[in-house]
Amino acid sequence: MLPDPLRTELAAVPGLRLLTQPEELERFSRDAYDYSPVLQKRLAHCRAELVVRPETVEAVVRVAAACRRHAVPLTLRGSGTGNYGQSVPLESGVVMLMTQLRAVRSIDQATGVAVVESGCLLKDLNRELSGFGRQLRLMPSTWRSATIGGFIAGGSGGIGSVRWGFLRDPGHLLGLEVVTIDEDPRVLQLDASDAEALNHAYGTNGIITALRLATAISVDWQEVVVDCPDWRTAVDLARRCSSAAIDLHLCTVLEAAVVEMLPSWDLPRRSADRLLLLVAPDAVSTVQRLASDLGAELTHLGAEAARHGSGLRELSWNHTTLHLRQRDPEWTYLQMLLPQPEMHCLDMLKRSWGDDLLWHLEGVRQQGVQRIAALPLVRWRGEEALEQLMQQCRDLGALIFNPHVLTVEGGGLGVVDADQVATKHRYDPAGLLNPGKLGGFSN
Ligand SMILES: Cc1cc2nc3c(=O)[nH]c(=O)nc-3n(C[C@H](O)[C@H](O)[C@H](O)COP(=O)(O)OP(=O)(O)OC[C@H]3O[C@@H](n4cnc5c(N)ncnc54)[C@H](O)[C@@H]3O)c2cc1C
Structure with a gap:
């Protein structure tokens, strides 16, 4: 139970709004963790006892001091769009909305x-x-x-x-x-x-x-869609584009089954393995040449700025997962860095999991090297099947960033970052900030 003196103290802080309605406590205790059936089960019961919204840095300091004095957990929240329950108060207490500090x-x-x-x-x-x-x-x-x-x-x-x-x-x-x-x-x-x-x-x-x-x-990013004759060509073209001497902002690769389930907006209506690209104006002709060499068909949609809210970026990264889940909430996902070359891993996983695994890839730069990350859509078949799939990915050389776990370490490389833990001992020695999320910390 939240101590009454803490409520009284916070109510007197200038520039601090207290939100106490049950629907507010419910709303601000959740984020987008429902993409993970594993986290859904674990986090459904978590609730803040109080939500506060500071308007000044001074009010933030007063909240920190009051929570420390009363030894009450304090969980920070921006817009609450995180996917791993990052802003869910595992040990209840106070949730602090940071959205009014926005200058x-x-x-x-x-x-x-x-x-x-x-x-x-x-x-x-x-x-x-x-x-x-x-x-x-x-x-x-x-x-x-x-x-x-x-x-x-x-x-x-x-x-x-x-x-x-x-x-x-x-x-x-x-x-x-x-x-x-x-x-x-x-x-x-x-x-x-x-x-x-x-x-x-x-x-x-x-x-x-x-x-x-x-x-x-600033670059006036141009939206380009490329439809490929087959999956192998799509992956090959993504590799060629991301290593060409062009300015690239987005390089998404989707297998045809995913394209068919995404909103069509005003995109070409074809069922094909597809690249979604954001490229600089002077790069469109080079992508056109690379695509033609592989028998792929390019559509230049024009400048991104002209398309509000339904641009290619709204079909990329975890928005791909969002759109598929809107059609069928049985889809969940994984995140991984693929081994190089990628094709063997992609083929083997597809062979094992068939239509329960749909490929969505993103071109990335990792430690200075062009690589391909995957955010495959995975049909939910239970925790055991998910574990089996992740193990097979690891066995094939992929590096998994597990989106079905709660800790910083679990979602990363699985190792404790000693600097993060030392900083917590220095700035939050009582372990009040977002307890339960930094696996390497104990007090
Ligand atoms: C459809 C969809 C697509 C997404 N795509 C991407 C993507 O492409 N890339 C990506 O990285 N993520 C992605 N995410 C996850 C998420 O949207 C982003 O990471 C986003 O930037 C989180 O911002 P937020 O304001 O919602 O933070 P929140 O979810 O509110 O908080 C995230 C974490 O930051 C902490 N935090 C918030 N504010 C502060 C503060 N002031 N001080 C200290 N800690 C703080 C919280 O405690 C929490 O642990 C996606 C999520 C969804 C649902």
Whole structure:
């Protein structure tokens, strides 16, 4: 039970709204974990006892101090679009919505470096950047609804990863403003090195109030669809495009069965293994040439900016899974980095799992090398079948990033990051921030 003195104390904090209605507690205790039947079962009962929404950094400090004094768990939440229950309060307590801290504090005209508050939506930040001839390097397919703080703390990459790699690669996150939840909560300014430990730590080791980020020069991305004669050609063309001397922002590969189940919008109506590409204007003719060499058919849809809300990026990354689940919620998914060459692994898995496994691939850059990641759609056949499938993927050389687990480590490489844990001991020694999510921490 939440101590009454804590409620009273929080009710007196200027710039802090308390949300107490049962439907608010329910709504802000969930995220998009329902993509995983495993997590659905584990998290359905989790509820916050109180939800708070600060409007100032000072109010964040007061919440941290009050939760610390009363030893109450505090779970941070941006827009709650995470897929692994990242913002679900496992041990109840207080959920803090960061969405009112949303100012873009500065954008450097010369370097494009942005300083932005953590609750700013990626779409709003991107719009501000466009006034400076800049854009975000990386964004999730939830870029319209997700916050920048939630993306850094809970996301990994997405649109742009084919060129810019992943969020934890050095160079994206240049610094953080953080509130601690130790004896006497403070506001700290961390440089890029110290900020790394909070990058993808699920808000377990510090409350991010502002971020310093590198950005890219704006490109007028062109939408291109390429329909291929067969699956092998589609994978081959994706490899050729992502290693060509062209500016590429998205390289999604979908097997025909997936294409048939996606919204058709105004895309060409063909049943074919398909590439969805975002490329620079000067790259369209090169993609056309590469496609023709392989007997594939290209459709140039024009500039992305002209198509609001139904662009190719809304069919990519986990939006592919979203659309299939809207048709049939029995679909779930996996995430993996494929071994090179990829075809043997793709063929073997298809042979074993047939129509229960549909291929969705994304071109990515991993540690400086062009690779192919897979987010296959998987028909739910129970936990045992899922474990068998993941084991077979590993045996074939794929690196699994399991979206059916709760901890930072479980969803990553399975190893404890000592810097993340040391930072938690320093900034949250009582273990109050998002308890249960950092596997390497015990107090
Ligand atoms: C359809 C769909 C598609 C998706 N596509 C992608 C994708 O392409 N790439 C990708 O990486 N993810 C993807 N995701 C997951 C998710 O949408 C993104 O990671 C998104 O950026 C999370 O932002 P959010 O504001 O919703 O964060 P939330 O879900 O609210 O929070 C995520 C984590 O960050 C922590 N957190 C939030 N704010 C703070 C803060 N201020 N300080 C410290 N910790 C904080 C939370 O405690 C939680 O652990 C997708 C999800 C869905 C449902």
